[in-house]
Amino acid sequence: MQLKAMLWKEVKDLSRDRKTIFTAVFLPAFMLPLMAQLLVIAQKSSPVVVVVVNLDRGADVPAFVLQPLPLEAGGVQRVNLGLQVAKMIEESVLKVSPTARVLVLNSTKDVPYYNVLVVIPPDFSQKLLTLNPERFNRTRVEVYYRAGPGGLGIGATTIYQTIVTVLNYLSTQVFAKQRVEILLACCEVSGVPPEAVLSPIEVKTEYVSVTGQRISAAQLGKMLSAKLLLFSIFYVTVPVLAFVSDSVAGEKERKTLETLLASPIKRRNIVLGKFGAALVLGLIAAVADMAGLIAYIQIINTQMSVAQMGSMAFQLTLDPWIVLLHGLVMLLVIAATAAMLMPLVSLTDSVRSAQSVGGVVQMIPLLVILYAMYADITTVPMPWGALVYAIPHTYAVLAIDQALKGSWLGVVQSSLTMIGITAALIWVTIKIFESEVLVTSAFSFGRRRR
Amino acid sequence: MPAVVVKDLWRSFGKKVVLRGVSFEVEEGEIFGLLGPNGAGKTTTLRIITGILRPHKGEVLVYGKRIPEEAEEVRRLTSYLPEESDVYLRLTGYENLKFFAMLYSDDPREIDEIVRKGAEIADIGDALGKPTKTYSKGMRRRLALARTLMVRPRLAILDEPTSGLDVYSSIKVRNIIKKFVEETKASVILSSHNMLEVEYLCHRVAFIADGRIIEVGTPEELKSHFGASNLEEAFVKAVEVAKGAA
Numbered sequence: 171m172q173l174k175a176m177l178w179k180e181v182k183d184l185s186r187d188r189k190t191i192f193t194a195v196f197l198p199a200f201m202l203p204l205m206a207q208l209l210v211i212a213q214k215s216s217p218v219v220v221v222v223v224n225l226d227r228g229a230d231v232p233a234f235v236l237q238p239l240p241l242e243a244g245g246v247q248r249v250n251l252g253l254q255v256a257k258m259i260e261e262s263v264l265k266v267s268p269t270a271r272v273l274v275l276n277s278t279k280d281v282p283y284y285n286v287l288v289v290i291p292p293d294f295s296q297k298l299l300t301l302n303p304e305r306f307n308r309t310r311v312e313v314y315y316r317a318g319p320g321g322l323g324i325g326a327t328t329i330y331q332t333i334v335t336v337l338n339y340l341s342t343q344v345f346a347k348q349r350v351e352i353l354l355a356c357c358e359v360s361g362v363p364p365e366a367v368l369s370p371i372e373v374k375t376e377y378v379s380v381t382g383q384r385i386s387a388a389q390l391g392k393m394l395s396a397k398l399l400l401f402s403i404f405y406v407t408v409p410v411l412a413f414v415s416d417s418v419a420g421e422k423e424r425k426t427l428e429t430l431l432a433s434p435i436k437r438r439n440i441v442l443g444k445f446g447a448a449l450v451l452g453l454i455a456a457v458a459d460m461a462g463l464i465a466y467i468q469i470i471n472t473q474m475s476v477a478q479m480g481s482m483a484f485q486l487t488l489d490p491w492i493v494l495l496h497g498l499v500m501l502l503v504i505a506a507t508a509a510m511l512m513p514l515v516s517l518t519d520s521v522r523s524a525q526s527v528g529g530v531v532q533m534i535p536l537l538v539i540l541y542a543m544y545a546d547i548t549t550v551p552m553p554w555g556a557l558v559y560a561i562p563h564t565y566a567v568l569a570i571d572q573a574l575k576g577s578w579l580g581v582v583q584s585s586l587t588m589i590g591i592t593a594a595l596i597w598v599t600i601k602i603f604e605s606e607v608l609v610t611s612a613f614s615f616g617r618r619r620r
Numbered sequence: 621m622p623a624v625v626v627k628d629l630w631r632s633f634g635k636k637v638v639l640r641g642v643s644f645e646v647e648e649g650e651i652f653g654l655l656g657p658n659g660a661g662k663t664t665t666l667r668i669i670t671g672i673l674r675p676h677k678g679e680v681l682v683y684g685k686r687i688p689e690e691a692e693e694v695r696r697l698t699s700y701l702p703e704e705s706d707v708y709l710r711l712t713g714y715e716n717l718k719f720f721a722m723l724y725s726d727d728p729r730e731i732d733e734i735v736r737k738g739a740e741i742a743d744i745g746d747a748l749g750k751p752t753k754t755y756s757k758g759m760r761r762r763l764a765l766a767r768t769l770m771v772r773p774r775l776a777i778l779d780e781p782t783s784g785l786d787v788y789s790s791i792k793v794r795n796i797i798k799k800f801v802e803e804t805k806a807s808v809i810l811s812s813h814n815m816l817e818v819e820y821l822c823h824r825v826a827f828i829a830d831g832r833i834i835e836v837g838t839p840e841e842l843k844s845h846f847g848a849s850n851l852e853e854a855f856v857k858a859v860e861v862a863k864g865a866a
């Protein structure tokens with residue numbers, strides 16, 4: 171009954187705290203979609219500019235040589251291979267990034283500002299289209315990539331890579347093959363596939379999961395999109411801090427705590443009531459967060475071209491399990507954050523000092539998230555490792571990883587560990603509430619009333 | 621049996637000794653005043669009686685129950701109005717009362733009864749349904765007092781119940797306290813700086829200075845003891861005597 175009373179009061183109080191409710195709904199629901207929208211806007215407002223300077227003078231060749239490039243007519247023909255390559259580059263680039271701009275020029279004079287510049291040499295057709303093995307030679311196409319200002323250039327990088335891929339394809343798959351066929355014919359060797367000469371080592375690549383199972387590109391995309399969830403761990407804790415500092419330090423600041431402490435309510439019930447209200451807030455934030463995640467993926471998938479997101483984008487999938495897991499993990503994160511904040515905040519005597527102390531606590535998961543972005547969290551070396559494993563947020567990261575590995579036992583284990591740490595911290599808070607430190611707390615020295 | 625027995629309380633914060641052997645007794649149905657200058661140790665004494673703070677030495681018995689060992693039982697018998705205490709600003713006056721009623725009782729009918737009593741004591745009319753952040757200071761203090769007294773404690777501990785209130789609000793609050801004791805025969809310990817208030821309300825008064833009780837008696841006794849025409853004069857003289865002795 172006392173616990174019910176406490177919960178009733180806290181939830182009532184919370185429901186009228188517009189600022190906290192706003193951050194609990196707004197941040198999770200709109201941060202991810204906002205991030206996605208920002209990417210879209212950034213992409214549209216600063217398109218990648220590709221300039222292709224085609225200096226190729228062309229060459230006279232028999233038509234059959236030109237396969238598989240577009241064939242115009244039979245017989246001997248004046249062909250500008252450079253122009254056709256330029257067109258191919260343009261098509262591939264626009265396929266990858268429809269917002270990109272591709273300019274084809276035929277002089278290096280007055281080249282406008284570019285992100286990627288391709289220069290096709292004057293002897294391009296001549297060198298490539300010769301059928302005489304004695305005159306086989308190389309021709310050099312130059313590709314410049316401007317690592318200049320204007321963002322990280324994720325889009326430009328992908329476009330640059332696309333162009334290099336197109337040129338490599340032409341070199342190895344089209345012209346090299348042709349030359350090998352010619353050379354094989356000269357040696358009067360037959361039945362040898364050109365690939366056996368071109369690349370005697372066949373390299374087969376495959377994505378595998380941590381457990382070594384083959385995974386599709388779609389599954390890989392799922393993993394990458396799951397990594398994005400790590401961001402949420404940070405911002406869902408913002409409303410928790412607002413609530414905990416208001417609910418615990420606020421009672422001191424607004425002089426309501428002593429009345430409560432002197433009433434018959436058990437201290438345990440005060441703590442549990444406040445923690446329960448934090449869970450209610452957490453539930454709201456977790457639901458808002460799931461909605462935000464769905465919106466995020468929707469925006470990325472419908473409005474963003476592949477180039478912008480790099481290899482991630484083409485497979486951002488909306489797996490209901492991931493969304494659900496996300497919601498659950500966020501709820502656990504919120505519970506753990508509340509439990510971490512409560513003992514500290516109960517030692518401060520004003521909402522403001524509670525928030526600054528809490529701000530420091532909030533940075534801790536950020537470190538874990540940053541590490542997890544770059545490396546496997548289980549590989550942290552020992553003295554640091556012990557520290558990392560003491561942070562409840564670590565288990566949120568682990569749970570997501572384990573879910574992607576398909577290790578549901580691991581997910582349960584991580585979740586239980588998180589719940590365990592949370593319970594331990596709540597126990598500490600109850601001990602603080604049962605002692606008189608709450609009234610004589612260290613942070614209140616020198617701030618006694620007049 | 622006295623309602624409250626306070627025996628030789630000592631307490632310090634860090635190196636600073638705040639209470640140096642405070643002792644007094646309060647009878648049932650008595651309003652007992654703690655009168656003393658700022659920093660004398662009034663609030664600290666009251667906090668120890670409610671069990672919020674522990675004494676470093678000495679003991680407190682409330683209706684025979686010992687603090688801090690039996691603090692939980694004591695809390696059921698007492699109700700505390702802290703100095704400068706406030707009400708929950710986002711809750712309405714009514715919700716404030718209901719919350720505290722729920723802490724003292726499990727029975728919904730009893731809770732309603734307590735809240736009705738609280739509304740009667742607070743006497744702030746329709747404002748009871750509005751969030752208390754819209755209240756004046758006097759209204760909030762009256763609500764806080766109503767919350768303290770509505771649960772019919774056997775012992776009410778009131779730390780400066782009228783501080784910061786205007787004359788009219790103070791008179792109202794004093795009358796509420798007086799009426800409460802007459803109706804319930806409960807005991808009250810209150811601290812105050814206001815001599816008029818103490819003289820009007822208290823059956824007995826203790827002068828406290830620098831962590832010591834320097835004199836205890838009815839207002840009449842204290843006045844005649846120091847040959848003073850009013851309590852204020854008696855208080856000043858008592859403090860001087862105590863300083864001379866120290």
Ligand SMILES: Nc1ncnc2c1ncn2[C@@H]1O[C@H](COP(=O)(O)OP(=O)(O)OP(=O)(O)O)[C@@H](O)[C@H]1O
Binds near residue numbers: 633638656659660
């Ligand atoms: N938590 C605390 N930490 C440190 N010192 C404290 C603490 N609480 C009280 N004190 C000190 O103890 C002394 C007595 O304080 P107390 O609040 O009991 O006085 P008081 O008689 O109620 O005064 P006032 O009339 O100003 O309310 C003061 O000097 C005060 O600074």
Ligand SMILES: [Mg+2]
Binds near residue numbers: 662663664703779
């Ligand atoms: Mg005081």
